[in-house]
Structure formats: C-alpha cells, structure tokens
Amino acid sequence: MALRAAFTAALVLQANAVWLAGVNIAGCDIGMNTTGYYDPEDSYGGEYGCPTSVGPTQMQHFASKDNFNIFRLPVAWQSLVNNDLVTNELDATFWAEYDGIVQACLDTGAYCIVDIHNYARWWGGIVGQDGPSAADLAKTWSQIATKYAAQPRIIFGTMNEPHDLDINIWTATLQTVVYAIRDAGATSQMIFLSGSNYANAVSFPTDTVGGGPTLSSIVNRDGNTTNLIFELHQYFDSAGGTQTYCNDAVAAQIETTGDYLRSIGRQAFMAELGGGNGEDCVDIICPVLDVLNDYGDVFVGWTSWAAGNWWPDYELSEVPDGDADVGIVSSCFAPKFAAGTS
Ligand SMILES: *[C@@H]1O[C@H](CO)[C@@H](O)[C@H](O)[C@H]1NC(C)=O
Ligand SMILES: *[C@@H]1O[C@H](CO)[C@@H](O)[C@H](O)[C@H]1NC(C)=O
Numbered sequence: 001m002a003l004r005a006a007f008t009a010a011l012v013l014q015a016n017a018v019w020l021a022g023v024n025i026a027g028c029d030i031g032m033n034t035t036g037y038y039d040p041e042d043s044y045g046g047e048y049g050c051p052t053s054v055g056p057t058q059m060q061h062f063a064s065k066d067n068f069n070i071f072r073l074p075v076a077w078q079s080l081v082n083n084d085l086v087t088n089e090l091d092a093t094f095w096a097e098y099d100g101i102v103q104a105c106l107d108t109g110a111y112c113i114v115d116i117h118n119y120a121r122w123w124g125g126i127v128g129q130d131g132p133s134a135a136d137l138a139k140t141w142s143q144i145a146t147k148y149a150a151q152p153r154i155i156f157g158t159m160n161e162p163h164d165l166d167i168n169i170w171t172a173t174l175q176t177v178v179y180a181i182r183d184a185g186a187t188s189q190m191i192f193l194s195g196s197n198y199a200n201a202v203s204f205p206t207d208t209v210g211g212g213p214t215l216s217s218i219v220n221r222d223g224n225t226t227n228l229i230f231e232l233h234q235y236f237d238s239a240g241g242t243q244t245y246c247n248d249a250v251a252a253q254i255e256t257t258g259d260y261l262r263s264i265g266r267q268a269f270m271a272e273l274g275g276g277n278g279e280d281c282v283d284i285i286c287p288v289l290d291v292l293n294d295y296g297d298v299f300v301g302w303t304s305w306a307a308g309n310w311w312p313d314y315e316l317s318e319v320p321d322g323d324a325d326v327g328i329v330s331s332c333f334a335p336k337f338a339a340g341t342s
Contacts, residue, residue, distance in 0.1 A: 017293045020111055020301030021337035022068035023318055023329075024272065025058060027051035027309030028098055029074035029117035034163065034198075036121025036131070038078045050075075050097055051309040054319075056104035058307050061320050063108035066334040071105045072271055072303040073098075074117035074160065081140055085122065085132050088139045090147075099147070106153060113192065113271065113303070114144060115157035120173075126165050128173035137173065138180035149185035156181050156191045157271065161198040161233060167211040170196065175218050178228065182221055190300075192231035192269060193218060198240075201232035201270060202253040205260035216264055225266065229300060232257070233272035236284045241305070244276025244315050251287040258295035267298050274305035274316045277327030285328060289336035304333050 028050040031040030040049055051058070055073075062068040075098055082091035105112035116137075118127075125131020141158065148154040158177050162170055174193050181191055195211020197203050204210035212230065219225055235241030236248045261268055270292060275281035292299040307318040318326050325334060 017296045018299055018301040018337070019296065020070040020269070021333065022070035022072070022110060022301075022303045023058075023062055023333070024072045024074060024115075024303050024306035025051055025055045025101070025105075025308040026074050026306040027055065028079060028101070029076055029115075029160075030309065032076050032117050032119070034119045034121075034161070035124050036077075036118050037123060038076045038118075040076075048309045048311060051101060052097060054309055055101045056107075058320060059105055059108050059110070061323070062307070063110055065320075065323065066325065066329070067338060068110065068334075070111040070113065070155075070301060070303055071108075072113040072115050072157065073101055073105060074115045077116050077118045077122060077137075077140065080116070080144075085136045088136060090140075090143045095147075102148075102154070106151065111153045111155055111190075113155040113157045114148070115160055115271070116140070117160040119198075120159050120162035120165055120170065127159075128169050128176075129165055134173040134176040138176045141177050142180040142184045145181040145184035145186040148189070149187075152189060154186075154189055156186065156189060157231065158192060159194055160271075162194050162196050163198045165196060167196050167208065167214045170211070171214045171218060174215070178218055179221060188227060190227045190229050190269075192229050192271065194231045194233075199231055199233040199271070201234040201257050201268075202250055204230065204232055204257055204268075212260065212264075216266060230261075230266065230268040231271045232268050234270065234288070235273065236275045236281065236288075241272075241274065242315065244278065244281075246275045246278075246281035246284040249284050249287075251284075251291050254288055254291045255295070258291065258298055261295070261298035267300050269300045270302035272305040273302060274318070275328055276315065277331075281328055282331045286332045286336060289332055293336065293339075302333075304329070 128134040236246035
C-alpha cells in the first residue's frame with residue numbers, strides 16, 4: 001500500500017520527471033557471459049567478486065552526493081543456489097554476503113533491485129526452453145520474495161537481458177515467476193520484466209524482436225498489472241555497450257518507446273544505460289535522459305551502468321574517484337535527475 005501511494009504521488013507531482021535514478025553496483029555478476037556460463041575465477045582470477053566493501057561505500061556516496069535513490073545489484077543465479085538446481089535452495093553463506101549488500105542499499109533509503117543476471121540462461125540452456133524449467137526459476141524467486149516480502153523498497157529484477165529465445169514461451173516463464181513472487185507474500189512490490197533482444201529499449205515495441213506486446217499479457221493473480229514494470233536497457237555505441245564512444249543518437253526512438261508505453265497504459269524502468277566520459281557521449285546521453293524525464297509518467301527511472309567492483313580500466317566504470325564522480329555521471333546522470341526532481 002505504502003509503495004503504491006508513494007508511486008501515485010510521484011506520478012501526480014512529477015509527471016515530467018522520473019521518480020527514481022541511480023546506478024548499478026556490479027560485482028556478484030562478474031564472470032557471467034551472455035550464454036549463462038558463470039566463471040569468475042577463469043575470467044578475472046576471482047579478483048572482482050561481490051562488492052562487499054566497496055558497494056556500501058559507493059552507495060552512500062551516490063545517495064548523499066547525487067541524491068540517487070535506487071541501486072541495482074546484479075547477481076549470478078549460480079551463486080544464489082550454490083550451483084545446484086536440484087536442491088534449489090538459497091545458499092546460506094552466499095546469501096549472507098549478498099543480503100549484506102542489499103541491506104547496505106536499503107540503509108541509504110534507496111530502492112534496491114535484486115537482479116538475477118543470467119540472460120535467461122543457466123550454463124547455456126534457456127530457462128523454460130532447452131534449459132532449467134520455469135518452475136526452477138520460480139522456486140529461486142519464491143525464496144528471495146519470502147525474504148523480502150515485508151520490505152517495500154525491494155524490486156524483483158526477474159532476469160537480466162533475455163535474448164535469442166521463443167518470446168511466447170519466455171512470457172509464460174515470466175508469468176510463472178510473477179505468480180511465485182506474489183504467492184510468497186510480496187504482493188505489492190515492483191517486479192521488472194524483460195522481453196528479448198537484451199532488453200533493448202528501442203526494439204521493445206516490436207512483438208517478435210523486443211517482445212513488448214507479448215509481455216504485456218503478464219498479470220498478477222487477480223488479473224491486474226499493478227507494479228509489473230518492463231525493464232529496458234540501452235547503449236549508445238555501435239558495439240553494444242562495450243566501447244567508450246557514443247555514435248548512436250536514439251533519443252527520438254526512445255520517445256517512440258515512450259509513446260508505445262502510453263498507448264498500452266504501462267510503465268518501464270531503464271535498468272542499464274551508459275557510455276564513456278567524452279563530449280560525444282554527453283551529447284547523446286543527456287538528451288535521452290531529457291526524454292525519460294519528459295515521459296516521466298511512463299518511465300519510472302533509470303540505473304546507469306556501472307559502478308561496483310570493477311577493475312580500474314573497465315570501459316564504462318562509474319566508480320567514483322574519492323568524492324568525484326566520473327564525467328558522464330557528473331555531466332548527465334546526476335544533474336538530469338536533480339533538474340528533473342527539483
Ligand atoms: C561463454 O563461456 C563458455 C564457457 O567458457 C564458452 O564456451 C562460450 O563460448 C561463452 N559464450 C560467449 C558468448 O562468450
Ligand atoms: C492488483 O493485484 C495485486 C496482487 O494480486 C493486489 O494486491 C492489488 O490489490 C491489485 N490492485 C488493484 C488496483 O486492483
């Protein structure tokens with residue numbers, strides 16, 4: 001109730017600004033590849049695991065310096081269940097570590113997205129298709145929802161960047177997950193739902209590629225869609241978010257996605273968007289944030305990619321340097337949020 005009341009108030013008072021803005025705090029996902037293989041040791045010598053100590057410090061920094069009020073906390077499904085979907089029980093040792101980061105997020109007063117960062121996959125198999133069953137994913141989510149059923153500022157990020165799958169079967173899989181979360185007692189928190197094509201925001205309105213029209217059929221137990229929010233991502237280089245340059249000016253296409261959301265009466269959250277710190281990225285990303293603010297009735301907010309436990313030369317690192325934010329945060333993300341909410 002409290003969450004919905006606050007949400008409604010935000011919509012009424014700030015119709016031309018997003019309500020939530022913040023950053024990803026990566027680390028518990030590092031070593032996951034797009035086919036759902038998870039090997040942090042092999043990838044980076046195990047050096048960049050969960051942001052157990054840097055995450056809380058960074059979240060305090062962003063909350064106090066930039067007024068950010070949401071953090072996304074990516075995590076490998078394998079870690080949550082000790083790489084065992086037969087038993088499929090939350091691993092107590094890992095859970096204590098991950099939940100410590102979640103609690104540090106909540107302590108800042110922010111909303112906190114639990115993001116299973118598996119690309120709809122588990123060791124190469126697609127959930128509900130040629131991999132684990134929909135019930136397997138639902139069982140893991142049911143346990144997480146039970147833990148956080150009483151916490152209104154937890155958001156269930158059901159799956160990061162699904163891609164190359166049957167959108168109709170995937171929609172049915174997510175429906176199973178939504179029921180499991182609601183049945184565990186988390187009846188009113190936001191649940192984020194991604195279609196296909198790596199949650200790409202521009203292609204979302206298309207049925208076969210983005211999956212928006214198909215995904216729209218997912219409902220709560222009583223048939224409504226309250227707090228079922230679409231999760232979208234967008235990068236601005238022609239290499240899919242791996243480079244520091246920006247050359248893809250998509251503000252007009254994001255408007256089209258906003259128009260689509262208005263036409264179906266639904267909302268979305270931009271859970272990843274990012275770029276380097278040069279003027280080329282400032283010139284492309286700031287206007288996109290203007291669009292998100294202008295469409296604040298349908299775009300709930302954004303979390304940029306990414307701070308957290310990164311190695312020093314990671315291309316899109318938003319790890320603060322002492323009290324100083326990187327260029328794209330200080331030039332776009334923080335001021336656009338402050339401007340939108342003042
Ligand atoms: C993911 O990792 C597995 C195991 O190392 C490898 O076989 C596969 O090619 C990788 N896939 C991608 C897209 O990187
Ligand atoms: C929508 O469904 C949820 C979950 O079933 C329920 O708690 C809520 O009261 C419903 N909201 C509305 C506005 O009907």
